[in-house]
Amino acid sequence: MRLNPRIVLSSLGVAFTAYLGLGWPWWEDGVSQHWATTAGVVGLYLATSWLCIFWEPRAVPVAVPDEGDGTGGSFMTGGASGPTFLPAWAAALALATAVIVPTVMWASVDAAARQEPYATWTIGAIGALMVIVVVRRRPIFACIGIVALTVQGVLWIGLLPTLSLGLVGSVMWTAMAQLLMWSTDRASRESAQLARLQRAASEWLASQAGRQRERRIQVQRALAVAGPVLTRTIAAGGDLPPHEREMARLAEGRLRDELRGRRLLDDDVRAVLEAARQRGANVTVLDEGGLDGVGEAGLRVVRAELADVLRNARSERIYIRTAPHDTIAVTVVGRSRTDGEDTVDLWQEIALPAAAER
Structure with missing residues (x-):
């Protein structure tokens, strides 16, 4: 049985975002007083993440194989078996979620509890969302989202706590995702070039x-x-x-x-x-x-x-x-x-x- 790479990546993305969105200790007293706000925040995060994973434009652009001049290229992970370009409005929604979710979550708990796991889960969650945005070929939106997450963390809990509570991992995930996309695209271009040479x-x-x-x-x-x-x-x-x-x-x-x-x-x-x-x-x-x-x-x-x-x-x-x-x-x-x-x-x-x- 041959697995479709897109199905595998989508399943991993759904499982990981579900774990980050629901796996934090939501039953603790610091957040149970604001359960309605927290449920809305979690719902917005999960809905946005899954939309970015599954949403496809009606007309998927066809990438033209690169001719070796670096001006374009086919995408080994693109098309029917991999991620395509995320619509701009969906990328903007992901960026808005990166701004809204941490702010609402930190604002809904006491100042002394803002470094607790039930308040800082958003750092890793937004990092995972930005990885999805990168894989869907919107790296500019992802970079802006990481910058927004960093600024919010510094304003709410300080730079060092933000770094120690997941920001470094989020930045690394996003950067590694972009490097991986560059590597696969280059491999795709080289494979297409090799196929052209073999055909010639x-x-x-x-x-x-x-x-x-x-x-x-x-x-x-x-x-x-x-x-x-x-x-x-x-x-x-x-x-x-x-x-x-x-x-x-x-x-x-x-x-x-x-x-x-x-x-x-x-x-x-x-x-x-x-x-x-x-x-x-x-x-x-x-x-x-x-x-x-x-x-x-x-x-x-x-x-x-x-x-x-x-x-x-x-x-x-x-x-x-x-x-x-x-x-x-x-x-x-x-x-x-x-x-x-x-x-x-x-x-x-x-x-x-x-x-x-x-």
Whole structure:
């Protein structure tokens, strides 16, 4: 069975405040004469303490993980499993209780009995309440409450009696609670940072594995395309007959296409590129990132239009290039020599597919 940290902390807070609010010797004569006032004081203390423990705002703010600059941070004890920000009005009520409860309690007993346990229980009780306020992330209110408790103790019974009867413990509890919250918040930020680093490392390893797999596929394709020609070339010592030289030229073109513009290729595009080279055209395919972010559906649209353009091309030199652009996916340029001059006889821009087609 897994215990919820919030339930554990709340149970401890209720038990401790109940002990401090009801465990003092209320039956002694010095306070039994003012039982109605004392009951009201105890009721106010317990009600305020338990409200500060259990009250939750309707909309709990979501803390953003700290990025390491010290400007913010996620709270390891926050959210559904731990304390959240105490509403300002509840923190103000706790501060008012820190002022009212000791004053009323000391005022309701004789001056000679103000250092008795039934009159000084409020010192520890208010200290516990300020610890709750600190844990609920209102340290400023808690500091003011401790200062108010100190001032009241000095005015009613003196500094040394106040220190010896529980003020030191209350101050230490409050300070330790704040240090604990700082420590847990820092641990939470470091845990979040470690998780981000681990996620980044996992993503990097996955990308490297993908690149290695891609390189293996390209090597396999290169061997499938150029392997037979290279084997024949080595066997013939480079002395190939004309038809085998033509096969080697076509194989080189196919290999360059696979390495430089694989995202542009499908069976139809490969076929028209092969046909263009077989009629003597010099074809260059170069993918420089113009198709990044385009899905498979969009690629099919681009490839189909590219195949149609190349099917009707009669240029001597054809350049097919993609580059990052807002609207253009592929640019096809054809050049030929006419009357001794190099002219552009083909210019076709293939638009990026619509967002719905990507």
